Amino acid sequence: MTATSVELWARSKIHEDEVSPYLDDGRDFIDDARIEELLRRRRRPDPREVREILARSLSLQRLEPQETAALLNVQDDDLWQEIFDAARRVKEKVYGPRIVTFAPLYCSNLCVNSCLYCGFRVENADGKRRRLTVDEVRRETEALVSIGHKRLIVVYGEHPSSDVDYMVDTIRTIYDTKVGRGEIRRVNVNAAPLSVADFRRLREVGIGTFQVFQETYHHETYRMVHPRGVKSDYRWRLYALHRAQEAGIDDVAIGALFGLYDWRFEVLGLLYHTIDLEARFGGVGPHTISFPRLEPAANSSLPSNSRFRVADRDFKRLVAVLRVSVPYTGMILTAREPASIRREVINVGCTQTDASTRIGIGAYSESYPDQEAQRQQSLIGDTCGLDEIVRELAEMGQLTSFCTAGYRCGRTGSLFMNIAKKGKIHNFCIPNAILTLKEYLMDYASPGTAAAGEKLIVQRIPDVPERLRPQLVEWLERIENGERDLRF
Amino acid sequence: MASVTCDSDAGLGERSPGPRADLIAAFETAARTALDSYGVRLWLVEVLGSRWSYVAGPETDAPMPRALSRIALDDRLGIVADGWDQLPESCRTEFLGSLRRLLHALGA
Numbered sequence: 001m002t003a004t005s006v007e008l009w010a011r012s013k014i015h016e017d018e019v020s021p022y023l024d025d026g027r028d029f030i031d032d033a034r035i036e037e038l039l040r041r042r043r044r045p046d047p048r049e050v051r052e053i054l055a056r057s058l059s060l061q062r063l064e065p066q067e068t069a070a071l072l073n074v075q076d077d078d079l080w081q082e083i084f085d086a087a088r089r090v091k092e093k094v095y096g097p098r099i100v101t102f103a104p105l106y107c108s109n110l111c112v113n114s115c116l117y118c119g120f121r122v123e124n125a126d127g128k129r130r131r132l133t134v135d136e137v138r139r140e141t142e143a144l145v146s147i148g149h150k151r152l153i154v155v156y157g158e159h160p161s162s163d164v165d166y167m168v169d170t171i172r173t174i175y176d177t178k179v180g181r182g183e184i185r186r187v188n189v190n191a192a193p194l195s196v197a198d199f200r201r202l203r204e205v206g207i208g209t210f211q212v213f214q215e216t217y218h219h220e221t222y223r224m225v226h227p228r229g230v231k232s233d234y235r236w237r238l239y240a241l242h243r244a245q246e247a248g249i250d251d252v253a254i255g256a257l258f259g260l261y262d263w264r265f266e267v268l269g270l271l272y273h274t275i276d277l278e279a280r281f282g283g284v285g286p287h288t289i290s291f292p293r294l295e296p297a298a299n300s301s302l303p304s305n306s307r308f309r310v311a312d313r314d315f316k317r318l319v320a321v322l323r324v325s326v327p328y329t330g331m332i333l334t335a336r337e338p339a340s341i342r343r344e345v346i347n348v349g350c351t352q353t354d355a356s357t358r359i360g361i362g363a364y365s366e367s368y369p370d371q372e373a374q375r376q377q378s379l380i381g382d383t384c385g386l387d388e389i390v391r392e393l394a395e396m397g398q399l400t401s402f403c404t405a406g407y408r409c410g411r412t413g414s415l416f417m418n419i420a421k422k423g424k425i426h427n428f429c430i431p432n433a434i435l436t437l438k439e440y441l442m443d444y445a446s447p448g449t450a451a452a453g454e455k456l457i458v459q460r461i462p463d464v465p466e467r468l469r470p471q472l473v474e475w476l477e478r479i480e481n482g483e484r485d486l487r488f
Numbered sequence: 489m490a491s492v493t494c495d496s497d498a499g500l501g502e503r504s505p506g507p508r509a510d511l512i513a514a515f516e517t518a519a520r521t522a523l524d525s526y527g528v529r530l531w532l533v534e535v536l537g538s539r540w541s542y543v544a545g546p547e548t549d550a551p552m553p554r555a556l557s558r559i560a561l562d563d564r565l566g567i568v569a570d571g572w573d574q575l576p577e578s579c580r581t582e583f584l585g586s587l588r589r590l591l592h593a594l595g596a
Contacts, residue, residue, distance in 0.1 A: 175538060185538065206537025250541070408540055409556045410533040410568040415542040471555065488554060 009160040010112045013230045015195050022239050022280075029276040030217050030238070035268045038069040045070035047079055054086040057324035060094065060423050062278070062285070068271050068325045072264040072317075080317060087320035087349040090327045096426035096463065098399040098433035100330070100352040101389065102151040102188070103144050107132050107170050109361050109376075111157035113192075113229035115215070117260065117306075119298035119376055120157050122229065126299055130361045131161050137170045138177050143364035145182040147356060147386050148444035150402040150436065152184055153211065155359075158192035158230055164201050167191060171205045181443065181484050185404035188253070192230065193240030199247030208407055209287045212240040213255035217269025221261040225302065241277065241286075250413030251287040252277070255332075258310045259294030259303070263318050267325070274326050284417050288330035288352065289322055291315075295336050296379050316345050323349025328420040338381035343396070355389040357382070390440065391449040394456045401433035402440055405487035431464050431472050431488050438479050512544045514590050518583050519545055522575060529570040540566055561587055 022028075053067045063071075074080055108131040111120040119127060132140065144152065152174060156162040171187050188208040202210070214237060216222050226232045241252040254273050256266040270289055278285045293310050294303045303309075310318065315337075323331055333342055333350040335357035342353065358364050359376045384392075390400040406416060406428065419425045434457055441453040457476075464472055468488070475486040512532065519530040523546070531545030540558060543565075557572035561584070572580070 204536060206539035208539070248541075404538075408538055409558060410531045410540050410542045410545070412539070412542045415531065415545070415547055418547045468554075488556070 006112055006160060010230050013158075013195075014233055014236045018196055018243055019235050019239050022242055023235075028235055028238055029272055030219065030269055032219055032265075035065075035217075035265055035272075038065055038268065039072065039262075039264050042066060042069040043073050044075065045073055047076070050074060050079055051082065054082065054324060057090055057327055058086060058093070060090070060327045060421060062274070062327065063271070063325040065268055065271055065275075068268060068321060069264075071321045071324065072267060080320075083320050083324065084316070084348050087323035088347055090324055091331075091349040091351060094327055094420060094423050094425060095330075095351050096399075096430040096433075097397055097460065098401040098429050099346065099350065099393055100151070100401045100403065100433075101149075101355050101386065102153055102352065103149045103356055103364075103386075104155055104190075104354055104359055105137075105140055105144065105152045105174075105364070106155045106359050106361050106376075107137060108157050108159065108162035108166070110159040110161055112159055113231040114227055115231060116225045116227070116302045117257065117294055117297060117300055119300065121300070124299045128361075131159075131166070132170070132362060134169055134173050136362060136365070137173050139365040140362065141174045141177040141184060142179050144356075145177065145179040145184060148182070148402070148440050149356070149386065150182075150184060151186040151188065151208070151404055153188040153190050153354075156189075156191045162191075164194060164198040167202060168205050171202075171207060175206070185485075186407060193237050194243070196243045196247045199244045199249055203247055203249050207249070208404075209251040209253045210241070210244045210249050211253035211255065211288070211290070212237065212244075213257060213290060213292075214238060214269065214273065215257040216260040216266065217256065217273070218261040218265055225260055238273075242280065245277070245281045245284070250281070250284055251407065251416070253288040253290065253330075253332075254286045255290030255292065257292055257294060258315070258318065259306050259308055261308050263308070263310045263314055267318050267321055270322065271325050274329070282414050283421075284414050285326065286329050287416070288332050289326065290332040290334065291319060291322065292334050292336045295381070298376070312341060312344075315341070316348060319345050319350065320348040327423075328417065335380045335382040335384075339384055339392075342382060343392070346393075346396075346398070353389070355384065356386040387444070387446050387449050390437075390445065391452045394449070394452040397456065397459075399430070399433040399437050399456060399460055400440070400453075401429065402436035403429065403432035403487070404436075405432045409487075427465065427468075428488050430460065431468055434460060434464070434472065435475055435479065435486055435488075438476055439484055442479060508594075511587075511590055511594060515544055515587060518586065522579070522583070526574050526576075526579070527571060528575050531568045533566050533568055535560065535564055535566045540568060559584065562591055565591065 109120045110129050110131055114121050174184050174187050186208040190211040193212055222234045244252050256270055258266055274285045296303050330351045331349055332352045333346055335354050357380055393400050437453055441450045515532045522528040522530050529546055532543045533540040534543050554570055557569040559567045
């Protein structure tokens with residue numbers, strides 16, 4: 001593929017007519033001045049007001065921007081502890097004591113963009129560029145299935161060689177791959193914004209969630225860190241998930257890359273994004289929110305030089321505020337964070353984490369070191385194996401869930417949202433977490449993890465509504481006898 | 489705010505919006521009878537590979553977690569049922585038959 005043809009492809013990507021219908025008098029829904037003003041105006045909020053806001057969150061109401069701005073401005077450590085406690089309680093109330101686990105699968109690192117913080121950017125001439133063949137994707141999938149994974153997020157660079165046709169082919173391959181009784185049951189996608197027509201094509205292969213991170217919601221910062229390429233168009237990206245919804249992909253996921261701009265601003269950006277999706281699509285907000293922090297990337301000085309790098313203390317705070325601001329959403333803590341931070345932050349409202357993560361292209365099935373900067377988007381902080389994480393979570397009292405039941409029986413889009421917003425999704429999550437953890441323990445776990453997991457299952461069965469327990473116990477026995485994929 | 493239509497049932501949409509509305513209306517009538525008379529909850533879904541994606545059915549009344557039944561109507565649409573076995577067999581047959589006949593008519 002010549003440089004000219006790639007350039008032509010990039011120019012053809014953006015369809016202004018798929019953005020303009022969403023603008024309000026030519027403006028998008030991120031009003032930078034309004035956000036800065038909210039953050040200034042809500043300095044030093046009254047503790048009584050903070051507690052009232054937390055009470056609203058605990059009644060599972062999504063917060064308004066002025067309420068979130070107040071929480072972001074809390075100074076007192078004791079009051080922050082109350083926010084952490086509320087975040088933990090909100091998560092337990094909505095989802096129960098379970099953490100969904102997945103693995104990322106990077107299919108291609110060819111990219112036309114110039115993101116200053118990313119190892120995949122086109123100017124990184126040292127990058128080892130590669131697009132996996134369908135057979136290589138199958139081998140990567142087999143490697144992940146063989147250690148027990150049931151759900152993946154597939155990641156693609158923005159490039160004509162990894163366009164929607166390639167996405168469709170690779171996702172079909174993943175769904176078709178079986179290893180013994182193991183299989184991937186849900187494939188989520190992290191890719192560049194698509195047109196409505198391309199989203200429709202992607203929808204046909206039955207993806208789980210489509211995820212696009214805005215990276216930064218601050219317009220000027222966005223312009224500076226994305227100087228060229230398709231990604232330099234802020235609004236094409238901002239409305240990507242609106243187009244996905246328009247195309248019928250009704251489980252969408254948002255995120256920001258924390259460290260590019262003020263973390264408080266980004267939290268409010270994520271909240272405004274949530275509000276706009278809810279307003280336009282029948283109350284359906286983001287299925288999940290992600291909050292990766294800027295990490296070192298090959299041949300990039302921005303991650304270490306950014307004055308907005310987020311300290312560990314503030315990272316925990318931003319996760320807790322997001323949790324209480326959008327009680328119904330899933331919250332994804334990634335392996336970018338070191339294990340020590342994961343242990344600390346997972347308790348303030350996270351619902352998902354990746355495990356056994358390798359983000360180099362071909363890194364699961366080929367033999368090379370855990371990390372190799374020139375193959376990766378960035379370095380990660382946690383390369384723990386799945387078995388180790390399952391055991392660690394069990395020791396923390398959290399069920400590792402491999403559940404993929406909801407999207408295979410109609411609990412998607414507005415139906416999922418209504419159940420989650422009422423705080424009833426845990427009625428499904430806990431028994432399905434127990435059933436899928438049991439499968440994992442039977443098929444993949446080391447003896448130590450199996451013992452920790454079995455002990456936790458016994459402890460957690462009383463959390464399941466009494467009338468469900470006979471069915472759950474019967475299904476656990478059937479799993480012991482070799483049946484798989486039993487679910488509520 | 490701009491008015492943008494959510495085409496969340498694109499597969500149905502291929503049968504054009506009018507018939508789609510007819511199908512959903514027919515489904516909702518039957519689903520209401522199933523709920524009122526037998527306590528059975530039914531959802532209409534679009535089948536997209538592994539994904540059975542919500543199209544219609546009770547949103548505000550969350551299903552109780554039970555073993556849900558999945559019944560394909562054709563290669564594109566299906567029903568998820570909470571308590572399917574509680575419906576008399578004659579009802580099940582009539583319900584599925586009427587929806588399939590309607591689908592056939594809409595696809596013709």
